[in-house]
Amino acid sequence: MQTLSYIDNNLQLGIAYDWDLIIKAYRALKCPDDVYDPIPALRTMSAETVKWYIGMSKRRIGKTTAFLLIGAIMFWHYGTRTYYIRQRDDMIAPKNSGKLFDTINQFGYIDKITDGLYNGVKYAAKQWFFVKRDEQGNIIDENPVPFCVMQSVQSAEDVKSVLNDPFGDWLIYDEFIGSNVYPN
Numbered sequence: 001m002q003t004l005s006y007i008d009n010n011l012q013l014g015i016a017y018d019w020d021l022i023i024k025a026y027r028a029l030k031c032p033d034d035v036y037d038p039i040p041a042l043r044t045m046s047a048e049t050v051k052w053y054i055g056m057s058k059r060r061i062g063k064t065t066a067f068l069l070i071g072a073i074m075f076w077h078y079g080t081r082t083y084y085i086r087q088r089d090d091m092i093a094p095k096n097s098g099k100l101f102d103t104i105n106q107f108g109y110i111d112k113i114t115d116g117l118y119n120g121v122k123y124a125a126k127q128w129f130f131v132k133r134d135e136q137g138n139i140i141d142e143n144p145v146p147f148c149v150m151q152s153v154q155s156a157e158d159v160k161s162v163l164n165d166p167f168g169d170w171l172i173y174d175e176f177i178g179s180n181v182y183p184n
Helices: 019-030 039-045 062-076 100-108 111-115 153-159
Strands: 079-085 120-124 127-133 139-142 150-151 168-173
Touching: 019 039, 019 062, 019 168, 062 079, 062 100, 062 111, 062 150, 062 168, 100 120, 111 120, 150 153
Parallel strands: 079 150, 079 168
Antiparallel strands: 120 127, 127 139, 127 150
C-alpha cells in the first residue's frame, strides 16, 4: 500500500491519488480492447477538480466491471473502499448482485492486482473481500477489510447518520436511470 498523502496536505481535502499509478496498474491487467476503457475518465479525475463522472453508453460493454477494477486497484494501493450503489435494496441482494465480480474472478484480475497474494473475492453481509482460494476453491486466506460495500438509495434514510467511512472514496452509482427513482 502507498504511503497516504493528502491534497494540499489537508486530511479533510482527501487522498492525493497518483492517477498515473492507478492507470498503469489498470493497463497491466491487459483488459480486452473491445470493452469499456475507463482511462479517459480517470484522466479527467486526475486534475482533482472533477468530483463526479457520469459514464453513459449502450449496455454490456463493461463500464461497471472497469470501474470495479479501478476500485480494487485503489483499495490495494491506498486502502480506498468502493461503494457500489443501486436504487433499491433488492437490487443489491445476493440474488441480483451475487455475480457482480464473476468476470473479474474469471479473468484472474484480483491475482494480478495483488501480485498473487489474493486470487478472488467473496461476498458477505453487503461487503466484498479479497480472498485466496486453493485449487479446490476453498478459502485459505482472506483480507479482513472489505474493498467494496453495497448500498442502496432506498436505505439512505437508515444509514445517513451512521455511515462514516473515511476510506469510502470511490462511489459507483450503477444503473441510476430507471423507472423507479427515489425522490430527493
